[in-house]
Amino acid sequence: MIGQLLDERYRIDAPIARGGMSMVFRGVDTRLDRPVAIKVMDPKFAGDPQFLTRFEFEARAVAKLKHPSLVAVYDQGVDGEHPFLIMELVEGGTLRELLRERGPMPPHAVRAVAEPVLQAIGVAHHAGLVHRDIKPENVLVSDAGDVKIADFGLVRAVAASNMTSASVILGTAAYLAPEQVTSGQSDARSDVYSFGVLIFELLTGRTPFTGDTSLSIAYQRVERDVPRPSEFIGGVPPEFDELVARATSREPAHRFADAAEMAAELRRIATELRLPDYRVPAPRDSAEHQSARYRIQPVPQPVYTEATTRMPPAEPRASSTRVLTAAQPQTRATYFPDDRYPGADGYGPPPPHNPYTAERERSRRRVLIWSSVVVVLALVLGGGGWWLGVERYAAVPPIAGLNADRATVTLQDAGFATTVRNKASDVVPVGGVVGTDPPAGTRIVKGSTVAVLVSSGQPRVPDFQVGQDSKSVNQAIRDAGLVPVDGGERPSTAAKGTVMQLDPAPGTVLPGGATVNVYRSKGSQQVKVPDLRGKTQEEATSALTAAGLSVRGIQSQFDRGFDAGDVVGTDPDNGTSLLSGDSVTLFVSNAVKVPDVGGRNVAAARALLEAAGLQVNVSQIFSNDRGTVRLQSPGAGARVEPGSTVSLTVLPF
Secondary structure (H helix, E strand, C coil): CCCCEECCCEEEEEEEEECCCEEEEEEEECCCCEEEEEEEECHHHCCCHHHHHHHHHHHHHHHCCCCCCECCEEEEEEECCEEEEEEECCCEEEHHHHHHHHCCCCHHHHHHHHHHHHHHHHHHHHCCCCCCCCCHHHEEEECCCCEEECCCCHHHHHHCCCCCCCCCCCCCHHHCCHHHHHCCCCCHHHHHHHHHHHHHHHHHCCCCCCCCCHHHHHHHHHHCCCCCHHHCCCCCCHHHHHHHHHHCCCCHHHCCCCHHHHHHHHHHHHHHHCCCCCCCCCCCCCHHHHHHHCCCCCCCCCCCCHHHHCCCCHHHHHHHHHHHHHCCCCCHHHCCHHHCCCCHHHHCCCCCCCCCCHHHHHCHHHHHHHHHHHHHHHHHHHHHHHHHHHHCEEECCCCCCCCHHHHHHHHHHCCCEEEEEEECCCCCCCCCEEEEECCCCCEEECCCEEEEEEECCCCECCCCCCCECHHHHHHHHHHCCCEEEEEEEECCCCCCCCEEEEECCCCCECCCCCEEEEEEECCCCEEECCCCCCCEHHHHHHHHHHCCCEEEEEEEECCCCCCCCEEEEEECCCCCEEECCCEEEEEEECCEECCCCCCCEHHHHHHHHHHCCCEEEEEECCCCCCCEEEEEECCCCCEECCCCEEEEEEECC
16 A cells, blocks of 8 residues: 555555554655554455444544543545544554563653553543553554553444454453453443553563463453562562552452543552653664655655654664653662662663762862873873774664665675574565664674564564473564463473473464463373263363373274264273373264154155265165155164165155
8 A cells, every 4th residue: 555645635655563453554644744644444344334433433532632642633534445544643662662672661660651641541531432452552652752542442443343243352352351351341440450451561571361362361350360560570569569459450340430540549659659750762673663764665756855754863862862861860779679670771760970089079189190191091092092982883874675685785885794684574575674683873893793684574473393492482482573471381291391382373473562372391291091982072182182182183983872073982091191292092983873754755865865974775665766754774863884774664655
């Protein structure tokens, strides 16, 4: 869709993100000449009048809301088979991307993210709107440090669609409230629950529940309370434990009434703990930043200046962050005993500035002596220092948007050695250059090797070897643009602690930032083959997996005591002791149940029996097929081997 003009007004310039129901693009409102974000829904919704009605209603409702932390909605419409939404372009990245870059947040950074977003959601709650899909992907952090919430109303619009099954749970499994799972109903308190889970993740770097499938994750919250963040990471104040516990109560009546009430409690906690003010940094390697740099050629549009089409360079952005960080009050020790909070270095205030020593202030003579020494050393070592500190370093040039060959030449011309490495990307097509490692703008020694990162397309779950160490597997998952999650231990013949399974399986295509469960081997243990007789093939496979065994193969076997498809035995037999990770052969019944053909004419009876894979022997008075079946042997419902003969006795009408 690059270069297309929606509604003869909105030009699509570059992709930013892809989701299950839509895709977000960077674009330009050609009428007002301003950058916008364009969310284009899946074409399947274009022919659904219920979706379009709800889509327009929700867009109108959100557009009326006014708050600096709400992503503004400018317009909506349908162009051909593309329903679209025009929104404010937040130049920065998502909270998910920030967590991926910097890890879990200390309380003062959590407060800086959560308070403005809760206030914005509180404005929507006051207007009778519910978000229904609060998650890090929908919280945006701008380069200016603003935090905003996006995608109000989209879940409700999709829920109204004829394309959505009534059995589908709408929303993101990791953040759903219990009532959204059990009944599909939601209100302001459901958003409060989701935000409590979000704060848990900001503090700990993980979600409270994990499982094999989205459905299993969703249903865990129906039966279990969200644990306290302090159980997973040291240094979390008890006040934040209590905030999360109240927000995520399984009973809606025990939660905060709405997001505004939760924001007020967060402000009270921040005052009590004397949390410093903080400006949240935008993620550096975000999809939005990549979309600003990447260009798909040719684009049949007028040429725009760099000031109107490109993001500010990386160095000023980093410099701005450093200046604001340096202004933070030095109160970290009041809520981080022993300074042990993981990830705090990425968000915490800087070390205090060292004042002039009292001796230096009292002794002007000592200052003059040392000044003379410094001047002499500067004269002697100035040339060498200039070389060591400046000349031998160079900044990595930006190469995003070039092809691999041109990118290599650009780096080599800048004095660097090069290598090529693949990197998954939701934005850059296969073969396009995503960027460099180290990133553009980084100053490194000339002659160092810089990796050209070439897009390998959408992230895929990487291959691995059973028994491979978890550290290397987790790194491979991160290199693929995905997030590894510890799935716990399972019985296996692989060495204890090594990786024995990934879910989803290797090769599965996932959106960037999706989670992959990593299951570690519990090691071999003595287990007994369970009794599987009478179970279906699927039930037997599940029982074996639960016991730490697997299915080696399936063989057919006749047994008149079991229906076709039921398990009649195993090899080894049930009760046999094996080591976890061993495999078992299933014997499955192939018995045929004789259909009832009594009272049918000969032709119909013959067709029914032959369709069941049986032979037919007819005893009749007439030589043709006139007459009615009065007796059959074996009788109706009997289990026989495939190909068995059924004898029919036919008498005149």
